[in-house]
Amino acid sequence: MEANEKKQLELDKRYIRMAAIWAENSYCTRRQVGALIIKDKMIISDGYNGTPSGFENVCEDENGLTKPYVLHAEANAITKIARSNNSSAEATMYVTASPCIECAKLIIQAGIKRVVYSEKYRLEDGLNLLKRANIEVVYIDPNE
Numbered sequence: 001m002e003a004n005e006k007k008q009l010e011l012d013k014r015y016i017r018m019a020a021i022w023a024e025n026s027y028c029t030r031r032q033v034g035a036l037i038i039k040d041k042m043i044i045s046d047g048y049n050g051t052p053s054g055f056e057n058v059c060e061d062e063n064g065l066t067k068p069y070v071l072h073a074e075a076n077a078i079t080k081i082a083r084s085n086n087s088s089a090e091a092t093m094y095v096t097a098s099p100c101i102e103c104a105k106l107i108i109q110a111g112i113k114r115v116v117y118s119e120k121y122r123l124e125d126g127l128n129l130l131k132r133a134n135i136e137v138v139y140i141d142p143n144e
């Protein structure tokens with residue numbers, strides 16, 4: 001491995017750890033996911049899974065199922081940029097779980113060029129869609 005690649009891997013590991021810490025903000029009980037968007041070595045946005053602003057901080061219904069209006073961490077991070085003066089074009093997203101197909105669509109349209117994730121999911125359609133859009137997809141084992 002070249003020095004630059006090694007440096008990038010170390011950076012990727014650190015950001016993915018930060019995303020994992022950020023996931024702890026989620027009040028969802030079934031699953032906690034965190035996402036960071038980095039551009040030019042700056043964190044320009046962050047997100048974790050949860051209900052929209054102004055809604056009760058409860059993700060699951062009385063049967064323990066996730067409410068249909070819960071936003072994924074990636075969607076929260078991307079929509080936070082929509083309310084800011086930043087642009088996600090050419091940015092990198094760090095997310096603690098493999099993106100689903102709905103989030104993959106948002107990531108593509110947000111102009112994000114690289115996605116680093118740390119937890120594999122049985123469905124790979126989100127990852128496949130990202131790859132089809134020529135987005136670099138990197139898996140990092142959080143326990144390594």
Ligand SMILES: [Zn+2]
Pocket residue numbers: 072074099100101102103104
């Ligand atoms: Zn998603």
